[in-house]
Amino acid sequence: MGRWNPWVLSGMVGLLAASATPAVAQGSAPTFSKDIAPIFQSKCQACHQPESIAPMSLITYQQARPWARSIKDRVARRQMPPWHIDQSVGVQKFKNDMSLSDAQIDTIVKWVDAGAPQGDPKDLPPAKPLVTTNEWQGVMDGYGPPDMVIKSSEYKMPAVGQDVWYRPMTDIPLTEPRWVRMVEIRPTNLKARKIVHHSIAYLLLNGDTDAVNTGTATFGLNPSTAREDLVNRRPQLMEWAIGKGYDRFADGTGKLMVPGQQISWDQHLHAVGEEINGGSEIGLWFYPKGQEPKKRSYLIGFTGLREREFLDIPPNSVAYTEGFTVLKENTMITNFQPHFHLRGKAMKVEAIKPDGAREIVSYVGNFNFNWMTNYIYDEDASPIYPKGTIIQVSAWYDNTTANKDNPDPEQWVGYGDRTVDEMAHAWMNVVYYTDAEMKEILDARKAKAAARTSDRDRQ
DSSP states (O other), rough: OSOOHHHHHHHHHHHHHHHTOOOSSSOOOIIIIIIIIHHEEEHTTTTSSSSSSSSSSOHHHHHHHGHHHHHHHHHHHTOOOOOOBTSSSSSOBBSSOOOHHHOHHHHHHHHHHOOOOOGGGGGOOOOOOOOSSOHHHHHTTTSSSSEEEOOOOOEEOOOOOOOOOEEOOOOOSSSSEEEEEEEEEEEESGGGTTTTEEEEEEEEEEOOOOGTTTGGGOBSSGGGGGHHHHHHHOEEEHHHHOOOOEEOOOEEEEEOOTTTTTEEEEEEEOOOSSSSEOOOEEEEEOOOOTTTOEEEEEEEEEEEEGGGGGGGEOOOEEEEEEEEEOOSSSSEEOOOEOOTTTTEEEEEEEEEETTTEEEEEEHHHHOOOTOOOOOEBGGSSSSSOOOOOOEEEEEEESSSSSSOOOOOSSSOEEBBBBBBBBEEEEEEEEEEOHHHHHHHHHHHHHHHHHHHHHHHHHO
16 A cells, blocks of 8 residues: 555554463462453443353353353453554543453463463352443443433334334423533434444534534535535534444533423444344433533544545455544543444544644544444543644555454445445534633643653652
């Protein structure tokens, strides 16, 4: 392709890391009861339990032991848990980091290499309650139940058929304005998780003119991106896709909802071989009254395409596209969620500053279609850029047999909304600041960094 391909480089590094697995240490090997079960409890069992979304349960030794070699392979390659962001570049501090530490990976690898021993069942940690319902990720992460749940009507998806875009409307039962600090969308039932590819909740406004003003910072370099710009102008509560959790907005920011609004749903459904009734519902966590934020958070789909017509992936090939967006205001980016379909494989977001300096924001080198992971930056790590900065989204696609998700590598693939078509954009929540506000944020960060350095020096 004549370009640096970080996906290939990342893959080579991953293979070297997997092949360089450390030998089992002298002395007693890790056991499931004492060493592995606590790791599975904290990082795996939320999904890997009966009736949940994972293909097998990892609650007991008897359930986990047959999968030992597969577990070792997935964790050594950092495919599981589904935290695929590159840990060598870009932002590295997150609010929702579910990744395994190097020490945890090393423990699991040593356990499998030693024959995956059970150990003494008396060493097992106390069992956690099983999730027997369609639970909110926010609840499982300790944020408590949502303050309001708004549910769409359901669609009866046949066992076999073409993709469907289901767009019902739902009233919002608010009697006074409220600021939202966290949102989460989920399918309306566990079975519906099989058919809902993605779901977007748009707000239909009722005189809230300020919320429309999102287009000022999202005009791309090319007029052909007008369609994407129009989408970005629509106030979005949240976009959910397979494997995503919640959006938690930066402290002091949120989304304002007022009485009389409705949610316009955009739900992409696909057939999976059985008839399923399903839709979407959104949970809203409000700011307490009296603690309302001063800034709005806007969800923007930063494009990875110069033009949609540029997305033309030949059979049995790896392809590349890129897109550019000029920031018209000082902008803080608070999260990163790459979005592709079945051929998407890697995405890199870079900031090209007004002085020409480049900075990698985030990079996912081994995208997994089944896990649209949302990477939420820590408050002090959220990158903030001056107006005039260009956000470049670079995207790579794998239309070969090496891509296990590829339904047919013999097909040409172009832009489209179906899962067998392709697209590329980075969903990122942004907050806009004045020059004075931006300086205040940067000065506060410098002061915190200096204090941390001083503390280390004293130690």
